[in-house]
Amino acid sequence: MDGQWLIRATGQGEWVSDDEQVRGKFSIAVDIDSASVKIHYDPDYPIDGDEAHLLRYSLKYVHGGFAILVCFVCEGLQHEGLVELDGNGKLEGQYKGPEGASGYYTGTTSPQLRPHGVKPPTPDKMVKKHLANEPNSLDWKAPACLNSGRVVVVGVGGPSRSGKSTLAKALAKAYKERGIVVSVVRQDQFNVCAGMYHLPGGGTEAMYETPCSLKWDQLAEALTKAIESVKSKPGAPPGLVIVEGFLLYWVAELNRVFDVRLFLRASRDEVLRRRQAATKLHPSFLEHVFWPSHLAYGQPEAPFHEYKIPDGQKGYPVPSDLLESAMRDVESHIPALAHP
Numbered sequence: 063m064d065g066q067w068l069i070r071a072t073g074q075g076e077w078v079s080d081d082e083q084v085r086g087k088f089s090i091a092v093d094i095d096s097a098s099v100k101i102h103y104d105p106d107y108p109i110d111g112d113e114a115h116l117l118r119y120s121l122k123y124v125h126g127g128f129a130i131l132v133c134f135v136c137e138g139l140q141h142e143g144l145v146e147l148d149g150n151g152k153l154e155g156q157y158k159g160p161e162g163a164s165g166y167y168t169g170t171t172s173p174q175l176r177p178h179g180v181k182p183p184t185p186d187k188m189v190k191k192h193l194a195n196e197p198n199s200l201d202w203k204a205p206a207c208l209n210s211g212r213v214v215v216v217g218v219g220g221p222s223r224s225g226k227s228t229l230a231k232a233l234a235k236a237y238k239e240r241g242i243v244v245s246v247v248r249q250d251q252f253n254v255c256a257g258m259y260h261l262p263g264g265g266t267e268a269m270y271e272t273p274c275s276l277k278w279d280q281l282a283e284a285l286t287k288a289i290e291s292v293k294s295k296p297g298a299p300p301g302l303v304i305v306e307g308f309l310l311y312w313v314a315e316l317n318r319v320f321d322v323r324l325f326l327r328a329s330r331d332e333v334l335r336r337r338q339a340a341t342k343l344h345p346s347f348l349e350h351v352f353w354p355s356h357l358a359y360g361q362p363e364a365p366f367h368e369y370k371i372p373d374g375q376k377g378y379p380v381p382s383d384l385l386e387s388a389m390r391d392v393e394s395h396i397p398a399l400a401h402p
Contacts, residue, residue, distance in 0.1 A: 066128055072089070073090045073145070073169055074170060075088050090153070096329050097360075118363040120358055121358065124146065132147070153168065178350075184260045190257075200279065204289075211300055213293045214303070214399070217304075220326030221328055222356070223336035224326040224327075224336075227248065229326065234302075236389060244303075245292050254270075261346050267344050309359055309360060314363070324388055332373045
């Protein structure tokens, strides 16, 4: 089978200012099967030598999967970078730093490759059109009651079948038992087919895996209604809205309303195992569309709390340690939910 996937890579090199007067060491480790990125700068840069804390990042396959494009922003410093790592051992990219600083990355990678298992499917005209115009913003104004503390909003993101719905339901139940008024909004209720992929050997698979497959305006309307429905009276504990979805953090206007963002991190093998145990997708679609879409669109886009889902773990009921950790993180930001 022609073609290879870059599945892991460790890059070593330098960041260099555009005028080449300032430079320092830079390293990046990418694991596609866990959708994880780790970045280190040298101590002379305004980030210490420990791992840089990423405010957000995304991963996009390029060159047929032989290279990966990593877009990221480091929290605090607001250092924005774009790095490409390829299967030939090359690292290159650009960055923008504080006060207009900019420059480039250069270096080498130690790549690990995996052959394509099946031929890729072919997108129809509708999918091609949508992929060329993915929405990333929304004309929506958050309800004013969010500014008064009468309502708080918690997001639960992660890949398909990672346990988002189960965790959202468990959180809602736990807080309702404390007397909190809760509403849950599910992103997949606004999911629509964005076209079809033609599979090798015949047949088709519907496309539901990118931002163009969501009715964002309807999701925003549902979120507004949920917020208004739970707002508390002055002096009472806040109402709680829990929103869950696999593309939850993609649109900036919606992402900004979350008081707390939770993210379930599950491996590619675990996600595919759970997905195929439910409704099976064609192997070509899984390999070339389903997981790459999660890498590109499904990662957190603002500060978040992450929970790693062990391979082989049952998705239901929600593990007690996961629920306890999630509630602890929610209440660290919203103490009023701990003592209603």
